[in-house]
Amino acid sequence: MNPKKLGFGLMRLPLVNPADMTKVNYATLCQMVDRYMEEGFNYFDTANPYHGGGNSEIAFRECIAKRYPRNSYTITNKLSFFIVQKAEQLEDFFAGQLERCGVDYFDYYLLHSMNKDYLELAEKIGAFDFVQKKKAEGKIKHIGFSFHDTADVLEDFLTRHPEMEYVQLQLNYADWENVEVQSRKNYETAVKYGKQILVMEPVKGGILASVPPEAEKLLKVAEPDMSVASWAIRYVASLPNVAMVLSGMSNVEQMEDNLSYMSDFKPLTEKEKQLVEQVAQIIISKERIACTGCRYCTDGCPQKIGxxxxxxxxxxxxxxxxxxxxxxxxxxxxxxxxxxxxxxxxxxxxxxxxxxxxxxxxxxxxxxxxxxxxx
Structure with a gap:
């Protein structure tokens, strides 16, 4: 895996029309991809539900796979169990993903958004055997899973499936001690089992890019030229055992900001970590709804509620x-x-x-x- 830790999450891409999540702005995305690759980064992450029904995968094909040689980038995709729920769906779903992405293999393939229920479903339909078979065939280089549940469920998962190489976790400083998300406990469990960690939601769906005024003042006094979002990404990138930090970059400005401090990444000092923890306490005291904006809730909503x-x-x-x-x-x-x-x-x-x-x-x-x- 590229030692440069900034991954390009293809979940919140630039849009042609802000009201239509399915229409990705390819011209802007190509510009962003070129800058990202120019700085030596190469890790992309997608999934079939992103931007609705494979549109993120197609955007990857058009803006990366068709424009760059296969050995110059890394692509991660996922097996989504709120779409695939029967064994007979596995082959067609996987083949469709390869086609939409325009590749012959995936560098990383994750069981998507795993929790206790999806673990049971994945075992029932033979998903673990399926991904190991695809790995043996050379269609997948590395297997793992993204995870949204408690640390005890994660421990059970890793005990039952030691073949999993990577764990993708929701880690950010606001959720570090959150009793539902359990960022710290999940991180420590993955470390205990010797797994490399991929980080999702480091900025908590954008929430940590816009913190309360008193929290922002603390950060700006410490580093006037650093963005508020930079502290969130640097916090998780500084953790040992974190191999990659995903950022769902939506425009050129976000891309340039991320590149400004991740191209030559410097871990947080102990004093900076304490400052971030102070900011977390301010945010926690004010935030009402712990929504990350993943939009899983909107797929299939009969009332089309935003x-x-x-x-x-x-x-x-x-x-x-x-x-x-x-x-x-x-x-x-x-x-x-x-x-x-x-x-x-x-x-x-x-x-x-x-x-x-x-x-x-x-x-x-x-x-x-x-x-x-x-x-």
Missing amino acids: IPDYFKLMNDISKFGDRQVQVSQNYYNHYTVTLGMGKASACIQCGQCESHCPQHLPIIQYLKETAEMLE
């Missing part, structure tokens, strides 16, 4: 106070009236969003609160 978008507006109010209410309401009206998203009050409580949520959030209750605040 759940992550609305929760971000609610968190903005929690972090920035009454002065933010009108701003969030204006954004909410834009989403529901201009863009035609379903209102929070339109929720029929079917529960599919909660079953897909990696953070196990009580989404239905939060939507009721959102309707009261923003409608």
Whole structure:
């Protein structure tokens, strides 16, 4: 794996139209890819659900696979169990991924968004044997899994499946001691079993790029020229056993900012770590809804409710106070009236969003609160 630790997560790509997640702006993405590769980085991460029904995979093919030699980049893809739930689906799903990505093999292939239930399902349909078979065939170089559950489940997983080489974890300083996400406990469990760690959500879906004013002031006094987001990525990149940190870069500005401190990465000092921990306490005291914006909850929502978008507006109010209410309401009206998203009050409580949520959030209750605040 490339010693440069910044991975390009193809989950929040630049769009042609902000209202349509399926239409990726290839021109901007190609520009970003070129800058990323120019600086010596080469690790890309995608999955079939990203940007809806394989559009992230196709964007990878068009902007990377068709434009660069195969030995110049690394591609990670995933087996998503909220799509594949039967043994007879495995071959076709995998073949489709290779075709959409425009490659003959994947460098890394992960069982996607694993938890206790998906572990049982994966064993039931033979997914572990399947990925080992593909590895033997040369279609996969390394196997692992991304994980969203508690540390005891992770320990059970690694005990039952020592063949897994990598673990992709949600690690960030705000979730380090979170009792639901369990960043620290999961990290320590992966280290205990000798697994290399890939990091997702280092900026917590963008939340840690916009921290409360008193927290931002602490960071800016320490390093006036460093972005707020840089502290989050540097925090997890400084951890031993972390092989790669994914950043879901959405525009050229985010790309350039990340390159500015990751091209010649310097781990946090002990004093800087203490500062970040202080910032975490400020954020934790204010954040209301621990949504990362992964958008798993929106796939298949019968009311087309913009759940992550609305929760971000609610968190903005929690972090920035009454002065933010009108701003969030204006954004909410834009989403529901201009863009035609379903209102929070339109929720029929079917529960599919909660079953897909990696953070196990009580989404239905939060939507009721959102309707009261923003409608």
